[in-house]
């Protein structure tokens with residue numbers, strides 16, 4: 001018997017975490033932290049599986065909302081075997097150490113969770129087993145009550161470096177979890193690979209289910225649009241702030257800018273980056289012959305970059321036109337992009353250009369939706385927006401028609417929709433049922449068990 005139980009990431013893009021019980025073997029798919037919530041509310045609901053076997057945690061990729069609760073899972077279940085791709089393990093080492101200091105700043109005793117230490121992270125990273133794409137491995141648990149093995153295999157998900165869709169097979173049953181998946185190419189990554197043949201159960205992300213694909217241009221067209229917007233600012237002597245996630249978006253956007261400069265669509269201009277993003281870029285570089293890349297010869301570290309954090313005052317960014325790639329992507333309070341945006345909005349010849357998804361409750365959503373002349377409330381101070389603000393969409397997720405294409409190619413009997421807001425899940429659900437009347441369709445609900 002196979003049971004599926006969502007512990008997070010159901011009906012929202014939150015802390016992705018799903019529990020599978022296959023003939024007595026407990027497998028956790030992803031173990032994320034909610035990107036906006038803080039403290040105990042940011043963690044998956046591990047208490048829902050307190051009486052269940054937990055043998056393995058398979059992690060699809062290293063984004064915070066898929067991996068960052070792992071130290072808490074390991075604190076309560078020290079014997080769980082964690083398996084990722086080698087690239088996810090290498091990135092996790094950087095991001096989990098980095099989050100120790102961030103959590104120390106964010107958390108107080110009221111948040112009821114213990115902050116883990118650098119030593120605990122070292123032990124966790126050492127214990128992570130890694131499997132490369134395309135190699136099946138056994139995941140039989142301690143209480144496994146079948147003579148048939150359970151195997152798992154990672155497929156390149158084309159979302160960020162090391163991202164994986166996960167195929168699990170047992171007694172001829174095939175379950176495929178997409179994780180975050182992108183069929184289309186970005187600047188560095190060429191797009192996802194899917195298992196050959198059919199699957200029985202498809203656990204499908206639905207991030208862009210409610211987004212009209214007409215609003216998501218191809219990477220190249222969006223790059224051209226960004227180049228022309230940046231040019232207008234640089235010619236006027238202004239500087240451009242681009243908030244980015246340090247993992248994935250930063251590497252793809254700096255590469256896009258560099259190609260635009262090479263093709264003379266942008267003038268060679270100082271680019272500022274910094275912190276953990278540069279370290280992650282090096283992981284991309286040294287894996288460039290190991291995983292599929294559009295141009296394995298290309299190294300992100302070969303792009304001249306100035307250090308964002310060694311600038312003496314923010315005024316230095318306006319002495320000469322420049323482009324600043326600053327974390328966090330959703331401009332969370334206290335981060336570099338948030339602090340710089342507060343200065344940027346005062347500068348009439350400059351611009352803030354956003355390049356990714358903004359959750360509605362974040363400062364990034366407020367900044368993105370403001371235009372020149374608007375008054376916005378920043379920490380109870382009303383400020384006038386004097387700079388240009390515009391949004392661009394460089395997607396690391398599949399468009400909704402591509403998600404339907406995944407359904408078409410894998411031809412599942414059962415689909416479970418995850419990782420999307422209610423509107424996204426509604427659109428995907430209705431579209432799937434219209435086309436495939438015999439598919440059994442579930443929307444994942446937190447704590448609600450599905451028997452497969």
Ligand SMILES: [Zn+2]
Pocket residue numbers: 061063066159180
């Ligand atoms: Zn992701």
